[in-house]
Amino acid sequence: MIKDNLATIHNRIKAAAAKAGRNPDEITLIAVSKRKPISLIDEALAAGQLDFGENYVQEAKEKIEELAGRGRFHFIGSLQSNKAGDAARLCHLIHTVDRLKLAKALDKHAAAAGKILAVLIQVNVGREVQKGGVLPEDAEQLARQMQELANLEIRGLMTMPPHRQNPEDVRPFFRKLRELGQNLQAKGLIDPKSRLELSMGMSGDFEVAIEEGATMVRVGTAIFGARE
Numbered sequence: 505m506i507k508d509n510l511a512t513i514h515n516r517i518k519a520a521a522a523k524a525g526r527n528p529d530e531i532t533l534i535a536v537s538k539r540k541p542i543s544l545i546d547e548a549l550a551a552g553q554l555d556f557g558e559n560y561v562q563e564a565k566e567k568i569e570e571l572a573g574r575g576r577f578h579f580i581g582s583l584q585s586n587k588a589g590d591a592a593r594l595c596h597l598i599h600t601v602d603r604l605k606l607a608k609a610l611d612k613h614a615a616a617a618g619k620i621l622a623v624l625i626q627v628n629v630g631r632e633v634q635k636g637g638v639l640p641e642d643a644e645q646l647a648r649q650m651q652e653l654a655n656l657e658i659r660g661l662m663t664m665p666p667h668r669q670n671p672e673d674v675r676p677f678f679r680k681l682r683e684l685g686q687n688l689q690a691k692g693l694i695d696p697k698s699r700l701e702l703s704m705g706m707s708g709d710f711e712v713a714i715e716e717g718a719t720m721v722r723v724g725t726a727i728f729g730a731r732e
């Protein structure tokens with residue numbers, strides 16, 4: 505049952521927050537519903553889950569339209585500039601901005617939609633060639649260039665670290681993302697008056713991510729089961 509899975513994850517989030525001396529209310533659970541049917545999203549909504557993560561624009565669009573305002577959708581997949589319009593219009597937060605061209609496209613569409621669009625900069629902390637994200641040393645420049653884009657608001661950073669069997673081995677990557685985020689915020693590139701958002705941690709490692717400061721964890725399999 506989705507409801508039981510959600511309750512289990514919430515308990516684990518609380519325990520990890522307690523261990524780190526953090527308030528669990530500052531951690532948002534994003535239920536990653538990619539490639540899962542709307543019926544399961546409905547079940548999660550009925551259990552009180554608000555935030556959902558999707559990786560594909562077309563799939564997200566269909567689900568969001570069908571749900572007619574129920575739920576909040578986070579875009580967490582790699583995003584092409586030519587799909588930025590739907591993502592900007594329909595999503596609550598875009599987690600995967602990693603280049604200026606994409607940022608500019610999102611800004612233009614946000615302006616057309618008359619909204620300020622909240623975004624995260626995705627950072628490739630593990631420097632993996634197959635993964636999206638700006639390299640850590642290039643994040644500051646991207647954040648600086650994005651200051652010109654009046655309809656985007658940089659809320660923080662997101663990462664997809666390298667896969668490791670032991671979640672402890674992922675800790676240094678989470679820590680690196682937090683340090684980078686704090687550094688950008690200290691420089692005023694992320695609003696110093698708002699909370700720095702750190703989107704990190706998935707089914708296998710979200711507790712370690714919380715210990716390292718995650719404010720958003722993206723959990724799919726542990727809620728909805730394995731994907732085909």
Ligand SMILES: *Cc1c(COP(=O)(O)O)cnc(C)c1O
Pocket residue numbers: 536538559580581664706707708722723724725726
């Ligand atoms: C699929 C996905 C997740 C969820 O992964 P699980 O291991 O199923 O929890 C989280 N973040 C991103 C970016 C994803 O693509």
